[in-house]
Amino acid sequence: EPAAILATAASEESQKVIATVARAKLPNAYDGIFRAALSQGLTKKHATRIVRTVAFDVDFRATISPKDELEVFYSLDEGEETASDDSEILYVGLTLKGLKRNYYRFRSGKDGRVEYFDETGKSAKKFLLRKPVPNGKFRSKFGPRRHPISRRWKMHQGVDFSAPRGTPIIAAGNGVVEKAGWAAGYGKQTIIRHANGYQTSYSHMRRFAKGMRSGLKVRQGQVIGYVGSTGFSTGPHLHYEVLVNGRQVNPMSIHVPRGRRLKGKLLADFQKKRARIDDLMNRPPVMTRVAEAGNRG
Numbered sequence: 001e002p003a004a005i006l007a008t009a010a011s012e013e014s015q016k017v018i019a020t021v022a023r024a025k026l027p028n029a030y031d032g033i034f035r036a037a038l039s040q041g042l043t044k045k046h047a048t049r050i051v052r053t054v055a056f057d058v059d060f061r062a063t064i065s066p067k068d069e070l071e072v073f074y075s076l077d078e079g080e081e082t083a084s085d086d087s088e089i090l091y092v093g094l095t096l097k098g099l100k101r102n103y104y105r106f107r108s109g110k111d112g113r114v115e116y117f118d119e120t121g122k123s124a125k126k127f128l129l130r131k132p133v134p135n136g137k138f139r140s141k142f143g144p145r146r147h148p149i150s151r152r153w154k155m156h157q158g159v160d161f162s163a164p165r166g167t168p169i170i171a172a173g174n175g176v177v178e179k180a181g182w183a184a185g186y187g188k189q190t191i192i193r194h195a196n197g198y199q200t201s202y203s204h205m206r207r208f209a210k211g212m213r214s215g216l217k218v219r220q221g222q223v224i225g226y227v228g229s230t231g232f233s234t235g236p237h238l239h240y241e242v243l244v245n246g247r248q249v250n251p252m253s254i255h256v257p258r259g260r261r262l263k264g265k266l267l268a269d270f271q272k273k274r275a276r277i278d279d280l281m282n283r284p285p286v287m288t289r290v291a292e293a294g295n296r297g
Contacts, residue, residue, distance in 0.1 A: 026063055026064050026065070026066070027063070027064065028060060028061055028062060028063055028064070029059065029060045029064055030051065030060035030061075030134060030135050032068070033050060033051055033054070033070055034047045034048075034050075036070045037050055037070070041082045041083055042072065042074070042083050042087075043083060043084070043085050045085050046072075046074070046083060046085075046087070049089055050070075050072065050092055051134060052134075052221050053089075053092055053116045054094050054101065054103065054124070055129060055131070055134060056125060057101055057124070058094070058096065060131070060134060060135065061137070061138065062096070064096065067095075068095055068096050069094070069100075070093070070094055070095075071091075071093035071094075071095075072089060072091070072092055072093075073089075073092075073280070073281050074087045074088060074089045074090060075087050075090060088105065089105060090277050091104055091105065091277050091281065092116070102118055103117070103118065103124050104116060104117055104119070104270070104273065104274045104277055105277075106262075106274075108262065108266055108269075108270070115259075119274065120261075121261055121263075121266075121267045121270050121271070122259070123259030123260050123261065124259070125259035126259055127173055127194070127256050128172045128173040128194065128198065128200065128220075128242065128256050129172040129220065129221075130172075130251055130256065131161065132161075132169050132170050132171070132172050132200075132202060132238060132240055133163050133167055133168075133169055133227060134170070135167070136161030136162060136163040136167065136227070136237075137161060137162045137163070138159065138160075139160040139162045140156060140159060141156070141159055141252070142156060142157070142158060142248075142250040142251065142252065142253075143155070143156060157241055157248040158239050158240050158242075158251065159239075159250075159251050160238065160239050161237060161238045161240065162235065162236065163227045163236065163237065164227065165206055165227060165228055165229070165236040166206060166226050166227065167226065167227040167236075168226060168227075169202055169223065169224055169225045169226060169227060169238055170220075170222060170224065171192060171200075171218045171219065171220055171222045171224050172192070172194075172240075172242075173192070173194050173200065174194065174217075174218070174220050175193050175194040175195075175198075175200075176215065176216070176218070177191070177192055177193075177212060177216040177224075178192065179191040179214060180208050180213055180225075183203065183231070184231065184232075185232035186201075186204065186231050186232075186239065187203055187204045187205065187228070187229075187233060188203070188205040188206070188207065188208065188225070188228065188230045188231070189201060189202065190205065190208065190212060190224050192218060197244055197245040197246075198242065199242070199243040199246075200240070200241065200242055200243075201239075201240070201241040201242075202225060202238060202239075202240060203231065203239040203240075204227075204228055204229055204230050204231055204233045204238065204239050205226060205227070205230060205238075206226045206227060206229070206230065207226050207228065208224070208225045209224050209225050209226070212225065
């Protein structure tokens, strides 16, 4: 979670807040999305959900512009006017650099899990996340480099993201934990096996998440550990590797398969759900409808 700033603090003087934002140094996309959600009365749980929903399509390091927009449509408990942790986010609309993306909530599959899809029924998820530390800073690329400790030239088989010690690290995709233990220069390391010969490796952890062990099934976005500096490391960061059939590949340039696409009855059900959400969003607010009804009377 980013630190609070005056520009996005909740305030009744909305025009003053908007003016402050325009004059302030604009944050990156990650901070901007998180702060915007909190400033409008959403909870930290909702802000995190939004970030995870758009994570596959957004470069969180990019600086936002005054024309960028975040639109969120969510449910409220009966008689409530502000969101609670029980409120469901039904729709997220995100406009960055003139490109708008839409994400609709839909419960699908035999297990009834909730996912977000674009207007055509394509999942918001990709097979693997490129960045297991969403707000980490990219520090070292894949390829040959002079090692910061040994000073020798060698192949850097992954990428590094720096973040404060203790920052959560999330699983890049669904899979099974192959290892959660010590690995010499890698320090505390977790390796996850995914489908189709893919593996992901997370190293230099400060500690593992509770319950991490070989054989454990994990889901994409689940916290698996925390950033540290164990092993052959100069400071707190995550060393992240992606392996395909046992060979390391560049996590930032590899073609990552898109998530599933709804078909048949599921697609028809989703289209009905999407149409209902669109209809609800296009209706005027309740108080406006009440006032109009009173004027007609």
